[in-house]
Amino acid sequence: MADPRRRVPGTDRVLADPEVAAATARLGHRLIKHAVHMAQERARNGEIEPERVVPETLAALPGSASSIRPVLNATGVLLHTNLGRAPLSDAAIHALQQAAGTTNVELDLHTGRRGPRGAAAIAALLAAVPRAEAAHVVNNGAAALALAATALAQGREIVLARGEMVEIGDGFRIPELLTATGARLREAGTTNRVRLDDYRSALGPDTGFVLKVHPSNFVIRGFTAAVPVSALRELEAPVVVDIGSGLLHPHPALPQEPDATTTLADGADLVIASGDKLLGGPQAGLLLGSAEIVHRLRRHPLARALRVDKLTLAALEATLRGPSTPTAQRLRQDQAQLLIRAERLADALNAAGVPASVQRSEATVGGGGAPDVALPSAAVVLPERFAKLLREGCAPVLARTERDRCLLDLAAISPEHDNDLRRAVLAVD
Numbered sequence: 001m002a003d004p005r006r007r008v009p010g011t012d013r014v015l016a017d018p019e020v021a022a023a024t025a026r027l028g029h030r031l032i033k034h035a036v037h038m039a040q041e042r043a044r045n046g047e048i049e050p051e052r053v054v055p056e057t058l059a060a061l062p063g064s065a066s067s068i069r070p071v072l073n074a075t076g077v078l079l080h081t082n083l084g085r086a087p088l089s090d091a092a093i094h095a096l097q098q099a100a101g102t103t104n105v106e107l108d109l110h111t112g113r114r115g116p117r118g119a120a121a122i123a124a125l126l127a128a129v130p131r132a133e134a135a136h137v138v139n140n141g142a143a144a145l146a147l148a149a150t151a152l153a154q155g156r157e158i159v160l161a162r163g164e165m166v167e168i169g170d171g172f173r174i175p176e177l178l179t180a181t182g183a184r185l186r187e188a189g190t191t192n193r194v195r196l197d198d199y200r201s202a203l204g205p206d207t208g209f210v211l212k213v214h215p216s217n218f219v220i221r222g223f224t225a226a227v228p229v230s231a232l233r234e235l236e237a238p239v240v241v242d243i244g245s246g247l248l249h250p251h252p253a254l255p256q257e258p259d260a261t262t263t264l265a266d267g268a269d270l271v272i273a274s275g276d277k278l279l280g281g282p283q284a285g286l287l288l289g290s291a292e293i294v295h296r297l298r299r300h301p302l303a304r305a306l307r308v309d310k311l312t313l314a315a316l317e318a319t320l321r322g323p324s325t326p327t328a329q330r331l332r333q334d335q336a337q338l339l340i341r342a343e344r345l346a347d348a349l350n351a352a353g354v355p356a357s358v359q360r361s362e363a364t365v366g367g368g369g370a371p372d373v374a375l376p377s378a379a380v381v382l383p384e385r386f387a388k389l390l391r392e393g394c395a396p397v398l399a400r401t402e403r404d405r406c407l408l409d410l411a412a413i414s415p416e417h418d419n420d421l422r423r424a425v426l427a428v429d
């Protein structure tokens with residue numbers, strides 16, 4: 001009998017298979033060849049029949065040439081930093097795709113000359129926040145802070161309340177970022193209390209600006225005092241406010257969360273915020289405020305190093321001009337609706353033999369802000385073992401584990417994805 005190894009199809013033959021060829025066009029030669037060699041190897045070892053080399057190759061291929069994969073966020077944390085924070089709106093995704101090729105990002109199509117980069121995204125930002133005289137966009141919130149500190153306070157002092165010297169997440173400490181720019185920090189007040197006089201006595205000839213940082217991931221309760229922006233404006237120094245989350249206007253569900261419009265109206269000279277938190281857009285750092293200050297930032301040499309990509313500009317403009325974002329929709333949903341969806345999902349899983357029940361739960365906004373707000377939500381409860389299975393499944397789901405159970409919180413899942421969630425559970429059962 002012929003050695004089965006001789007029947008293992010050669011690489012060229014496998015690559016010529018129409019489905020494999022289509023996948024090569026999508027994923028590139030290198031990825032496909034690796035999958036073909038692995039399948040051939042398994043056939044030579046007798047692990048699979050030689051006829052299975054093509055289907056095994058296809059089955060082993062990743063969904064895209066990037067290893068960043070979609071993950072369903074069933075944690076109940078709306079803006080999960082490990083999951084890429086805000087999911088983009090369809091309008092923003094479409095804009096990203098359009099911008100991916102060669103574009104007019106820095107070209108005026110009427111004159112044929114170089115145009116101002118990002119002008120349309122800036123215009124959209126100013127249309128959304130008419131209070132701001134000017135705006136600039138950089139890579140993220142941290143970059144915006146670094147640019148402001150460098151351009152306005154390098155070799156000088158930033159006056160900051162002691163209770164606002166905060167760590168935002170995984171070792172990112174705002175004071176360390178600020179001093180890394182060559183600015184010095186000048187503390188005002190104590191950990192829990194600061195008064196306008198504390199700021200006054202911290203001011204001096206070396207003051208670059210007064211900074212107010214929203215403590216976005218914790219709250220101080222009890223015997224506390226802070227100075228509102230409306231009082232800080234009386235000081236003889238520019239007031240820069242890092243609001244963190246990127247709300248442009250007050251949000252009824254998040255009364256404690258600062259927003260750009262109110263902060264500017266209260267007298268801030270510059271507001272700094274992230275694009276991918278409550279604004280619901282791409283990663284970006286937004287700088288809004290006085291024309292004089294924004295122009296200084298934009299002209300600073302460091303601005304070039306913090307410049308955003310055309311993809312960011314496209315997604316940001318579409319986020320601002322387009323329909324309401326997934327983040328805004330998730331913030332608006334009510335618990336009754338979430339419970340109905342959870343019941344439906346649990347019923348379908350029970351019908352397929354998966355032990356599932358429903359419970360009320362509390363979701364949170366997440367690293368993006370509003371640490372004190374519990375969003376009433378609903379969760380499907382599964383045995384704990386599902387958490388790991390779902391995370392490692394072909395369509396990964398990140399669940400929340402609570403007291404030896406796996407919770408699928410629906411707060412951060414859009415209703416269009418309920419069926420994907422059901423399929424993901426059934427696939428790992």
Ligand SMILES: *Cc1c(COP(=O)(O)O)cnc(C)c1O
Pocket residue numbers: 140141142143168213214215216242243244245273274275284285367368
């Ligand atoms: C999130 C946050 C930052 C950092 O913004 P990134 O966009 O993550 O760089 C800075 N300051 C505050 C108050 C924040 O909440």
